[in-house]
Amino acid sequence: MARLQNHTAIITSASNGIGRAIALRFASEGAYVLLADTTETPRTGDATTLDLIRQAGWAADFRQTDVASWANLSACVADVAARHGRLDIMVNNAAIGKGGRLTDTTEDEWDDTMAVNLKGVFLGCKAAAQQMLGQEPRGEVRGRLINISSQHGMISSPNHLAYGVSKAGVVYMTRQIAADYAADGIVCNAIAPGKILTDMGGHVPTPDQLAYATSRTPWPRLGQPEDVASAALFLASPDATYITGENLMVDGGWMAS
C-alpha cells in the first residue's frame, strides 16, 4: 500500500533540487502533488518534474508561483481544494541566498531573502492552515506542514547573514505554529538539511565549499536530495503523528560533531 494514497500535497520550488526529489517521492507514494515554482524548467534543462511524474503514471500539476505572494500561494491552496476537496500536506521549500556578511549585505538583499525564505514560509503555512482547519481530520490529523530550514538556522552561515537569520526564523516559526495548532490537529515540523548536493540558486558548489562541507560532515559522503525526501515522507506520513514542532536534521551528523 502506497504511504500517501489519496493524499494531496503542495511542494514549493519543486522544479529543482530538494523540492523536485520530494515531489517525485510523494507522487511515487500515491499523493497528488501541486508543483509550485517561479519557473517550470529545471536549470539543467532536463525533463520537468511534472513530465517525470506523469510519465510514471502518477498525478501532478504545475502552477507558476512566487512564494513571496499571498495571492499566488492562496491560489495554489484553492486549486488543490477545488480539484480534490482537501490539502493534506504543505511543503514550504523555496529559498534564496543573497548578500554576504553584515557589512556586505544591502537592504535590498536582506528584503529579498526575507521575502522568499521567511515571509514565503509564513504565507505558505497560513494559506495551508486556513484550508486544513476547515477539513475533517484523517485519524487525528487535519493536515501537515513541513518547512525546509537548514543547519545554518542554528549555527552561523558563513558569509550569509540574511540566509542564516531567515532559516533561524523558520525553525522558530515551526515551533510556534506546532504549539498554536496542535489542538486543531495540525502537525508542523521542519527539516534541516546539511550539505545536499544541488546547485542551489544556480551556484554549483566550488571545490572550497565542498571541502568545507566534507570537513564538517562525519558521514562519509555529502547528502543527496533523496535523503531529504525520505525525511519529508516520514513527516508527511501517519508514522510522525506525535512528532510536532521538531526540526529534523538531515545532515550526516554535521550538527552532532
Ligand SMILES: NC(=O)c1ccc[n+]([C@@H]2O[C@H](COP(=O)([O-])OP(=O)(O)OC[C@H]3O[C@@H](n4cnc5c(N)ncnc54)[C@H](O)[C@@H]3O)[C@@H](O)[C@H]2O)c1
Ligand atoms: N542544498 C543544500 O545544501 C541545502 C542545505 C540546507 C538547506 N537547504 C534548503 O533546501 C531548500 C531547497 O534547496 P535546493 O538546494 O534544492 O535549492 P535550489 O536552488 O536547487 O532549488 C530552489 C528552487 O526554488 C525556486 N524558487 C526560487 N525563488 C522562488 C520563489 N520566490 N517562489 C517559488 N520558488 C522559488 C527555484 O526556481 C528553484 O527551483 C531551500 O529551502 C534551502 O535553503 C538546502
